[in-house]
Amino acid sequence: MAGAAGRVVRRWYPHVLRSSLQVPALQLHMSKTAMRASQKDFESALSQVKLLKDPGNEVKLKLYALYKQATEGPCNTPKPGVFDLINKAKWDAWNALGSLPKETARQNYVDLVSGLSSSSDSSSQVKPEADRKQPGYETLVVTSEDSITKIMMNRPAKKNAITTQMYNEIMLALKAASKDDSAITVLTGNGDYYSSGNDLSNFTDIPPEGIEEKAKSSAILLRDFVDCFIDFPKPLIAAVNGPAVGISVTILGLFDTVYASSRATFHTPFSHLGQSPEGCSSYTFPKIMGPAKAAEMLIFGKKLTAAEACAQGLVSEVFPDSTFQKEVWTRLKAYSKLPPNAMRISKQVIRNREKEKLHAINAEESRVLQERWLSDECTNAVMNFLTRKAKL
Ligand SMILES: CCCCC/C=C/C(=O)SCCNC(=O)CCNC(=O)[C@H](O)C(C)(C)COP(=O)(O)OP(=O)(O)OC[C@H]1O[C@@H](n2cnc3c(N)ncnc32)[C@H](O)[C@@H]1OP(=O)(O)O
Numbered sequence: 277m278a279g280a281a282g283r284v285v286r287r288w289y290p291h292v293l294r295s296s297l298q299v300p301a302l303q304l305h306m307s308k309t310a311m312r313a314s315q316k317d318f319e320s321a322l323s324q325v326k327l328l329k330d331p332g333n334e335v336k337l338k339l340y341a342l343y344k345q346a347t348e349g350p351c352n353t354p355k356p357g358v359f360d361l362i363n364k365a366k367w368d369a370w371n372a373l374g375s376l377p378k379e380t381a382r383q384n385y386v387d388l389v390s391g392l393s394s395s396s397d398s399s400s401q402v403k404p405e406a407d408r409k410q411p412g413y414e415t416l417v418v419t420s421e422d423s424i425t426k427i428m429m430n431r432p433a434k435k436n437a438i439t440t441q442m443y444n445e446i447m448l449a450l451k452a453a454s455k456d457d458s459a460i461t462v463l464t465g466n467g468d469y470y471s472s473g474n475d476l477s478n479f480t481d482i483p484p485e486g487i488e489e490k491a492k493s494s495a496i497l498l499r500d501f502v503d504c505f506i507d508f509p510k511p512l513i514a515a516v517n518g519p520a521v522g523i524s525v526t527i528l529g530l531f532d533t534v535y536a537s538s539r540a541t542f543h544t545p546f547s548h549l550g551q552s553p554e555g556c557s558s559y560t561f562p563k564i565m566g567p568a569k570a571a572e573m574l575i576f577g578k579k580l581t582a583a584e585a586c587a588q589g590l591v592s593e594v595f596p597d598s599t600f601q602k603e604v605w606t607r608l609k610a611y612s613k614l615p616p617n618a619m620r621i622s623k624q625v626i627r628n629r630e631k632e633k634l635h636a637i638n639a640e641e642s643r644v645l646q647e648r649w650l651s652d653e654c655t656n657a658v659m660n661f662l663t664r665k666a667k668l
Pocket residue numbers: 433434435437438472473474475476477478494495497498521522523524545549551554661666667668
């Protein structure tokens with residue numbers, strides 16, 4: 277059974293303490309001060325304790341024991357049975373205080389709460405993002421805090437267009453996030469765009485072996501990139517802060533939750549670009565929104581507003597742009613406190629039976645695109661964008 281560490285225990289008043297089944301070693305700190313806490317100090321500590329972050333089972337047991345000792349005196353109830361683990365842990369904690377006078381217990385309680393309040397104040401101070409940033413990424417800002425790993429695409433001047441380097445860095449960041457101690461992972465964009473999709477200048481970097489080799493290596497990159505999303509083991513959330521284009525839209529079908537700003541739009545103009553769907557969207561989109569709606573997006577390039585994308589099931593919820601960041605991060609911080617193993621396992625139960633199919637679809641979409649990239653339709657569309665003759 278999981279410990280309470282990953283559990284949301286918003287109100288963990290000591291007298292109704294819910295602890296894990298592990299019995300902690302109790303090392304009670306006696307008051308170092310000679311001062312005696314008044315009844316008023318004690319009551320104020322009782323109120324203060326309700327506002328603190330969950331301090332963990334060991335401290336909760338200390339608080340419980342001191343509370344009982346301060347209010348009822350030495351332990352006076354029969355010892356719970358050996359299988360009643362939680363009540364036994366509480367009883368043991370209280371009993372360990374022996375004949376500690378009520379007043380001392382009250383003082384110790386007040387001291388303990390005061391120590392917890394100051395450490396929780398300092399830990400709640402927000403460090404600037406620069407201090408939390410993980411090193412080694414040039415196109416991303418990756419941070420881990422509050423059990424959330426945030427991967428932010430960071431080429432705002434280029435609308436977060438995804439270069440070869442950014443594909444590789446996103447894969448690295450996802451692999452690291454799958455192993456770190458975060459509970460959930462979030463992909464988002466810096467600036468006014470979520471992402472304008474594939475950086476079309478990727479197609480200009482032709483190796484000496486020629487265009488066929490470029491198409492082949494791009495198809496491998498695409499396949500590897502999408503595989504990382506198919507296999508990602510933890511809850512994966514997209515915080516779509518603005519317009520999204522191309523591959524940044526198609527992979528949304530592989531996320532567990534998609535939050536969108538009211539300013540976001542969802543655009544997959546593959547035919548306009550002489551290309552074809554990727555990111556498993558040829559399978560996930562018809563499944564999510566039905567074949568007719570999916571065809572409008574994937575064949576005809578119909579751009580959806582955030583509200584339309586939500587109505588069609590691609591987006592979980594839309595937030596007003598003015599409060600998007602605040603509302604989304606408040607929500608995600610609450611979710612990140614849920615038991616991480618349970619979330620991971622629920623994701624597996626939901627997704628695992630589709631995985632093999634998704635890998636096969638990804639391979640097929642990548643193979644088709646490899647051919648498309650060699651077509652005149654695609655070459656002309658890319659040239660038109662790069663020579664400023666066309667924009668979406
Ligand atoms: C290897 C795996 C391949 C996977 C297959 C993936 C397919 C796709 O993702 S298809 C979708 C590709 N994306 C596009 O076609 C979008 C192209 N961009 C645009 O149409 C526009 O830039 C815009 C509508 C996204 C934004 O227009 P606007 O607000 O007018 O801003 P600018 O055009 O001035 O953009 C600012 C700056 O950013 C550059 N840029 C934007 N998007 C891309 C992009 N996808 N690729 C390359 N560069 C992009 C744009 O050129 C501007 O650059 P500067 O002129 O140097 O300032």
